[in-house]
Amino acid sequence: MTLIRGAVPYGEGDPVDILVEDGRISEIGNVKGYDGEVTDARGLVALPGFVDLHTHLREPGREDTETVDTGSKAAALGGYTAVFAMANTDPVADNPVVVEHVWRRGREVGLVDVHPIGAVTVGLKGERLAELGAMARSAANVRIFSDDGMCVADPLIMRRALEYGKGLDILIAQHAEEPRLTVGAQAHEGEAAARLGLAGWPAAAEESIVARDCLLAGHVGARLHVCHVSTAGTADVLRWAKARGTQVSAEVTPHHLLLDDDRLATYDPVNKVNPPLRTSSDTKVLREALAEGVIDCVATDHAPHAPQDKDCEWAAARPGMLGLQTALSVVVATMVRPGLLDWRGVARVMSERPAEIAGLPDQGRPVAVGEPANLVLVDPDRTWTVRGAELASLAGNTPYEGMELPGVVHTTLLRGRVTAREGQARV
Amino acid sequence: MRHLLSCENLGADQATAILDTAGALKQALLGREVRKLPTLRGRTVITMFYENSTRTRVSFEIAGKWMSADVVNVSSGGSSVSKGESLRDTALTLAAAGADCVIVRHPASGAAQRLADWLGGTHTSVVNAGDGTHEHPTQALLDAATLRERLGGLTGRRVAIVGDVLHSRVARSNVHLLTTLGAEVVLVAPPTLLPAGVESWPVSVSHELDAELSAVDAVMMLRVQAERMHGGFFPSAREYSIAYGLSEARMRQLPDHAVVLHPGPMLRGMEIASAVADSPRAAINDQVRNGVHVRMAVLYHLLAGEEEVA
Numbered sequence: 001m002t003l004i005r006g007a008v009p010y011g012e013g014d015p016v017d018i019l020v021e022d023g024r025i026s027e028i029g030n031v032k033g034y035d036g037e038v039t040d041a042r043g044l045v046a047l048p049g050f051v052d053l054h055t056h057l058r059e060p061g062r063e064d065t066e067t068v069d070t071g072s073k074a075a076a077l078g079g080y081t082a083v084f085a086m087a088n089t090d091p092v093a094d095n096p097v098v099v100e101h102v103w104r105r106g107r108e109v110g111l112v113d114v115h116p117i118g119a120v121t122v123g124l125k126g127e128r129l130a131e132l133g134a135m136a137r138s139a140a141n142v143r144i145f146s147d148d149g150m151c152v153a154d155p156l157i158m159r160r161a162l163e164y165g166k167g168l169d170i171l172i173a174q175h176a177e178e179p180r181l182t183v184g185a186q187a188h189e190g191e192a193a194a195r196l197g198l199a200g201w202p203a204a205a206e207e208s209i210v211a212r213d214c215l216l217a218g219h220v221g222a223r224l225h226v227c228h229v230s231t232a233g234t235a236d237v238l239r240w241a242k243a244r245g246t247q248v249s250a251e252v253t254p255h256h257l258l259l260d261d262d263r264l265a266t267y268d269p270v271n272k273v274n275p276p277l278r279t280s281s282d283t284k285v286l287r288e289a290l291a292e293g294v295i296d297c298v299a300t301d302h303a304p305h306a307p308q309d310k311d312c313e314w315a316a317a318r319p320g321m322l323g324l325q326t327a328l329s330v331v332v333a334t335m336v337r338p339g340l341l342d343w344r345g346v347a348r349v350m351s352e353r354p355a356e357i358a359g360l361p362d363q364g365r366p367v368a369v370g371e372p373a374n375l376v377l378v379d380p381d382r383t384w385t386v387r388g389a390e391l392a393s394l395a396g397n398t399p400y401e402g403m404e405l406p407g408v409v410h411t412t413l414l415r416g417r418v419t420a421r422e423g424q425a426r427v
Numbered sequence: 428m429r430h431l432l433s434c435e436n437l438g439a440d441q442a443t444a445i446l447d448t449a450g451a452l453k454q455a456l457l458g459r460e461v462r463k464l465p466t467l468r469g470r471t472v473i474t475m476f477y478e479n480s481t482r483t484r485v486s487f488e489i490a491g492k493w494m495s496a497d498v499v500n501v502s503s504g505g506s507s508v509s510k511g512e513s514l515r516d517t518a519l520t521l522a523a524a525g526a527d528c529v530i531v532r533h534p535a536s537g538a539a540q541r542l543a544d545w546l547g548g549t550h551t552s553v554v555n556a557g558d559g560t561h562e563h564p565t566q567a568l569l570d571a572a573t574l575r576e577r578l579g580g581l582t583g584r585r586v587a588i589v590g591d592v593l594h595s596r597v598a599r600s601n602v603h604l605l606t607t608l609g610a611e612v613v614l615v616a617p618p619t620l621l622p623a624g625v626e627s628w629p630v631s632v633s634h635e636l637d638a639e640l641s642a643v644d645a646v647m648m649l650r651v652q653a654e655r656m657h658g659g660f661f662p663s664a665r666e667y668s669i670a671y672g673l674s675e676a677r678m679r680q681l682p683d684h685a686v687v688l689h690p691g692p693m694l695r696g697m698e699i700a701s702a703v704a705d706s707p708r709a710a711i712n713d714q715v716r717n718g719v720h721v722r723m724a725v726l727y728h729l730l731a732g733e734e735e736v737a
Contacts, residue, residue, distance in 0.1 A: 189623045190623050190624050191627050194623050197536035197537075197558070197559050197599060198537075198561075200623055266544075267540050308513060311513070312513055313514055314536060315536065316514075
């Protein structure tokens, strides 16, 4: 039992007290006669706990960079109450054994609901379907499948995955990257990459796959989710597909909202990510598309990497950047401060829509009596300075190093239990 | 000047100073029986080549030796490099071992810049001897030295750079340096071999070599690498050669004073006809000769300069 005193749900209206009992919100208002644990939430915004559809927890295989334990801490500190762990582990999560392992580790740690994502194809090779049904029916109850990191490039395999998935009521999440158009690609194909001599990753390599997959999903009547939308053109394709009734959802990462390829000039691979940082005009369009709902939600693509995989020449570096603990602040900086989203909008793109897309019944729920107490309390006025070494992840590869960002996660509650408070994850 | 990493960040004054020094060194060595200056005695220069290269490595080695530096060559085969040591560790090791200057060629764009960042806390200078498809500044400097010799100067001169601009570090460095020194540049290539956003470069672009030849003071032919021929960038070597090769007939369209440059190694019969390469217009051997003097000048400015220029 805990009492949140003086929070402002969705940043709207007067401060209220939120009483949490048995993992649920039992009372909202001016709570009197309570003498248990109190969270002083004056000046804080109360939102439903965040849901990340795209996280790399690196377990099993790269426990030197992140584990379910450290990743869960980072998630709780970032305000998340549920994360989806990508399948590109070693071994690949393309069978019930691996997904159940990840799921079980998440439960043991208990700081955030860890939902494993299963691979679409065996070994992420794009050649034949993994046992989607076996993973869906396993204890891990896998709802989302993705070969993230790799594109399911073969149109027939993609069609079959979408079509077969319908029978399991699962969602295929595509990493849209036409492989023939991105051979050796190192950076967004544009002025910056050309000047720096980095092989180009053209926007059309993403847009053509998204367009194709929308057509396929429409054709077979399946749902499709587009991972990490990075280009203005993809936003156009999504707008078109949604207008014609395609069941497509899409996510954008915080880094594609904030950062652009101007940062590449130092050749510091901390800025290397896949899909690559695009242009400033792309970031502008992505922000608008997110505000408008053409892009449904924010997902971190949190990708921890060891120092030796980043402290090297650009071409040798692995793509990816940390994201769980900085996501909210980047959304505040890019969406809330410029007036593109209010706090209700933040709840929509970081909690409600991702929970809906994933089909999580107890996440992304309203801040209301009777609802599960999956909550995050945010200090909207405070700023903080990002230090990779101070983040909970084992790796420290944040592109925001030294940046002062607005919006601080004060407290996170998972089913009424405090999982993070003032920068400390509760173990 | 602490490092030489690119021509993009090389000012006109710095570039001119290097070229002037190169000219002075050339004069100083002219007719000498013993081609050795004591300037860099006691300095250690290490060449670190992660790509095969004969002419550039030899040119730097000779440059260092003529300046009396101790020159050590490290190649990726037969060293810790081939044992999987990171570039960073190799660089720090060489710096700790006493290198005053590391000359690096690497297949990754930006490798020299990274090296300079890692060596920030040391006194070691870095010279970029070619990084991926980014830059090859000493090549552009030796091209500029050759053009200055042949044309008397670069201001207002028009230079055509012909061929695989997309993958060419020589082209990038030359675009920066030539425009910095006041020359006009026209890039001539099929659209598949031009970089994205080339419209924003301070150059003009043409897809037709014949249309450009009569108006240029120099034409710089780029090597067409074998892997590009099979990469679908153009239909065939024959078609490329017909459209973009510098044939004898095309050479006749050039003004009388115009110079032909090629960074080498040449594919005779492909991008340049043999008779053109061997003609008096071709400055290809001058380029190689000047390469030594330009690299001597670069080492001089990095290692013997009293104060840091930039």
